[in-house]
Amino acid sequence: MLNDITLGQYYPGNSPVHRMDPRCKLLLTVAYIVGVFLIGNLPGYLLALAFLWLVVRVSGIRFSYLLRGLKPLRFILVFTFILNVAFTQGQTVLFAVGFFRLTREALENAIYFSLRLVFLVMGTSVLTLTTSPVQLTDALEHLMHPLARFGFPAHELAMMMTIALRFIPTLLEEADKIQKAQMARGADFESGNLMARARAMIPLLVPLFVSSFRRANDLAMAMEARCYRGGEHRTRLRELRYTRLDFYALLCMIAFFVLIIAEGMLLG
Amino acid sequence: MENRQKENRIITDGLSYRYPEAERDAVSDVALRVRAGEFVCILGHNGSGKSTLAKLFNALYVPTEGTVWVCGMDTKDDELVFDIRQNAGMVFQNPDNQIVATVVEEDVAFGLENNGVPPQEIRVRIDEALAAVGMSERAKKAPHMLSGGQKQRVAIAGVLAMRPSVIILDESTAMLDPSGRAEVMNTVRRLNREEGISIVLITHFMTEAAQADMIYVMDGGKIAMTGTPREVFSQIGRVRALGLDVPPMTALAETLGKAGLPVRPDVLTVEEMVEEVCRLQSKG
Numbered sequence: 001m002l003n004d005i006t007l008g009q010y011y012p013g014n015s016p017v018h019r020m021d022p023r024c025k026l027l028l029t030v031a032y033i034v035g036v037f038l039i040g041n042l043p044g045y046l047l048a049l050a051f052l053w054l055v056v057r058v059s060g061i062r063f064s065y066l067l068r069g070l071k072p073l074r075f076i077l078v079f080t081f082i083l084n085v086a087f088t089q090g091q092t093v094l095f096a097v098g099f100f101r102l103t104r105e106a107l108e109n110a111i112y113f114s115l116r117l118v119f120l121v122m123g124t125s126v127l128t129l130t131t132s133p134v135q136l137t138d139a140l141e142h143l144m145h146p147l148a149r150f151g152f153p154a155h156e157l158a159m160m161m162t163i164a165l166r167f168i169p170t171l172l173e174e175a176d177k178i179q180k181a182q183m184a185r186g187a188d189f190e191s192g193n194l195m196a197r198a199r200a201m202i203p204l205l206v207p208l209f210v211s212s213f214r215r216a217n218d219l220a221m222a223m224e225a226r227c228y229r230g231g232e233h234r235t236r237l238r239e240l241r242y243t244r245l246d247f248y249a250l251l252c253m254i255a256f257f258v259l260i261i262a263e264g265m266l267l268g
Numbered sequence: 269m270e271n272r273q274k275e276n277r278i279i280t281d282g283l284s285y286r287y288p289e290a291e292r293d294a295v296s297d298v299a300l301r302v303r304a305g306e307f308v309c310i311l312g313h314n315g316s317g318k319s320t321l322a323k324l325f326n327a328l329y330v331p332t333e334g335t336v337w338v339c340g341m342d343t344k345d346d347e348l349v350f351d352i353r354q355n356a357g358m359v360f361q362n363p364d365n366q367i368v369a370t371v372v373e374e375d376v377a378f379g380l381e382n383n384g385v386p387p388q389e390i391r392v393r394i395d396e397a398l399a400a401v402g403m404s405e406r407a408k409k410a411p412h413m414l415s416g417g418q419k420q421r422v423a424i425a426g427v428l429a430m431r432p433s434v435i436i437l438d439e440s441t442a443m444l445d446p447s448g449r450a451e452v453m454n455t456v457r458r459l460n461r462e463e464g465i466s467i468v469l470i471t472h473f474m475t476e477a478a479q480a481d482m483i484y485v486m487d488g489g490k491i492a493m494t495g496t497p498r499e500v501f502s503q504i505g506r507v508r509a510l511g512l513d514v515p516p517m518t519a520l521a522e523t524l525g526k527a528g529l530p531v532r533p534d535v536l537t538v539e540e541m542v543e544e545v546c547r548l549q550s551k552g
Contacts, residue, residue: 010370012408133370166370169412218365225326225358226368226379226426227350233384237377237391 011129016245017059018130022139024246028253029127035260036119044263045115051256052122059130069125070118077114084110133165135238141231142240155231163219171212178207277434277466278302278325278356282334284489285320294320296489297334302434305464307457309477309497312486313511318470321486322438325468327352339433354383357427361439363419364412367426372414373398373407376426383430390429397429400463401455417448421455428459434466435459442472449473474501474515478536485510502534517541 012018017025036048056063070077088110090103128136141158148154179189182203189200278301285295295317302308312318323329324336327343338356341348357379360366369375376394385393398404401421411419420440427435437456441449453476460467469480477483483500485493487510493500501507501514504522513519521535521544529548535541 010410012371132374134374162369166368166411169410170364173412215362215365218360218362219368221323221328222358222360222366223368223378225328225353225360227353227382227430228378229350229382235381235384235387235390237374237381237387237394239387 009129010132011061011065012132013060013130015058015060015130017055017126019243019245020130020249021240021242021246022131022135023142023240024242024249025127025131026136026139026143028249029123031253032123032256033120035257036116036123038264039116039260040112040264041267042111043267044260045112045119047256047259047263048119051252052119052126055126059126061126061129066122066125066129070121073117073121077117080117081110081114084113134162137161137165138236138238138240155234159231167212167215170215171208174211175204175208178204275304276301276337277304277306277339278468279337280324280334281337283321283324283331283336284333285324285329286332287320293332293489295324298489298491300484300491300494302466302468304433305460305466307460307467307479307481308469309480309483310468310470310486311472311474311477311483311512312492316486317489318486319438320489322358322436322468322470325434325436326356326358328358350383354379354430355433356436357430357432357434358436358438359420359423359427359440361442363416363423363443366423367411367419370410372403372409372411372422375411375422376429379426379430393429393431394425397425400428400459401425415448416444417451420444420448420452424452424455424459428465432465434468436468436470438470439472441476449476453479474513474518475537478515485512487511497536498534501536504533 032048032051036045039045039048053063056066085102085106086100088103088106090101090105092104094102094104094107096102131139137158140161141154144152144154144157179187183189187200187203189197189204191197192200280298280300283295283298284293286293298321300308310318310321320329324331324343325338327336327338327349330344336343338352341352341355343349343352367375368378373394376397377390380390380393394407395404398407401424403418403421403425406414406418406422411422414422423440424435435456437452441452444452456467456469457479459465467480469476471477478497478501480497483493483495483497484491485500485507492510493503493506497515501518504514504518507514514522515536517535517538517540518533520541521531521533524531525533531544531548535544
């Protein structure tokens with residue numbers, strides 16, 4: 001299950017999408033998500049899908065890889081869907097069982113909300129799949145840099161994110177190892193109700209917690225040994241520079257917005 | 269003094285270190301030196317102070333008493349700390365806990381970025397460093413996709429990119445499997461021979477120690493024995509009394525000797541043992 005999470009996993013490549021400036025990619029991703037939330041009808045979502053498909057095509061990532069990233073999300077999706085169906089007020093009743101009425105508005109709302117979630121996750125996945133976490137944190141650091149003047153710890157936050165991202169696979173691997181070790185000693189992670197299963201996680205989480213402290217200590221030592229001294233006077237292997245590519249990407253995004261707005265006015 | 273500093277990469281004099289609130293010194297009155305291009309090995313059982321010693325070489329710890337000079341720089345001098353760390357690169361034990369970045373080449377760049385090296389220069393140096401440890405093909409990989417030996421080679425590349433005069437390996441092979449250990453040792457030996465970088469190897473493995481130019485055996489924070497591998501390991505009794513083993517071939521030579529075969533007692537490697545056995549056979 002833990003291996004299904006594509007969010008935050010980098011898929012190395014050399015496509016135009018990979019080569020874009022991460023700051024631009026980050027901002028355009030935010031724009032895309034805003035766009036997706038503006039859409040209010042099905043053809044609009046087809047546009048959003050077409051745009052995403054195009055970006056994925058250019059980036060060289062397999063679309064199925066992106067879809068796999070949705071798997072861990074299925075419960076949230078179902079949950080959102082049911083909540084929206086149940087709690088949206090509507091007039092046009094499609095069918096009614098007892099006091100439950102399925103209205104056309106509720107169904108539409110539920111579908112749109114689920115679709116928004118799907119596009120939100122897929123859109124951000126494209127960002128994280130084509131941008132190495134280091135570039136991503138670089139971008140965040142740059143974008144947050146103006147705030148540093150007001151005492152905002154931009155570099156420190158970026159560093160923490162890099163380290164967190166770096167250790168996700170390591171800790172997952174370790175959790176897996178501990179789980180197997182505990183299972184070999186008769187621990188049961190699978191049966192019982194939710195409470196019992198949550199309690200069964202304790203012998204997994206405690207060793208994991210202890211070892212992450214040891215790792216943190218080691219890492220701090222290693223970073224110090226490699227001359228780490230905070231963000232000042234630090235250079236970067238990859239200097240961020242906007243190129244023509246970013247300009248084209250921006251044009252594409254503007255075109256996307258024009259399309260969804262036009263579509264919304266025509267069919268809305 | 270100038271000259272002495274040029275040929276010596278690390279000199280310690282009356283070096284002692286005590287952890288805050290500890291009862292006794294972890295390292296006490298140590299005097300040693302690492303010459304340019306020399307391969308020095310530090311042995312000792314757990315808690316003998318050898319890891320503490322390594323951290324003193326890199327200015328991670330500052331001596332409580334005595335002095336450490338790294339390329340002529342006193343580690344007590346706050347202003348020289350980063351020059352010292354750049355000159356005395358350190359590779360740690362756990363391969364997972366010393367890689368900072370999520371892409372191999374970006375991790376190799378970490379130290380250079382910290383030192384404010386211009387980006388074009390960083391690019392050149394990481395390419396060189398990755399080539400030197402044979403990891404160029406994996407420059408864009410994620411560290412967790414690599415084997416233990418490869419991760420340690422990346423860590424070595426990260427140090428190498430800083431153009432150090434000496435590399436300190438603090439039990440860097442302890443967590444690796446035999447093939448990973450061989451990978452790392454071959455890399456280290458080549459850097460020592462071809463690039464003339466001094467090596468300080470801290471290890472538990474006697475076969476690795478046998479490859480050094482000089483061995484220091486630590487016990488209770490003090491240096492208990494010093495000498496070339498042959499000098500040290502020929503004193504089997506003393507080495508064992510310090511809680512250490514001797515290289516497998518030396519142990520074999522001892523057993524053969526006890527069984528009445530006139531084998532030289534200071535055999536270190538398999539090749540030497542083969543020679544020795546052949547010599548005996550041609551005689552007999």
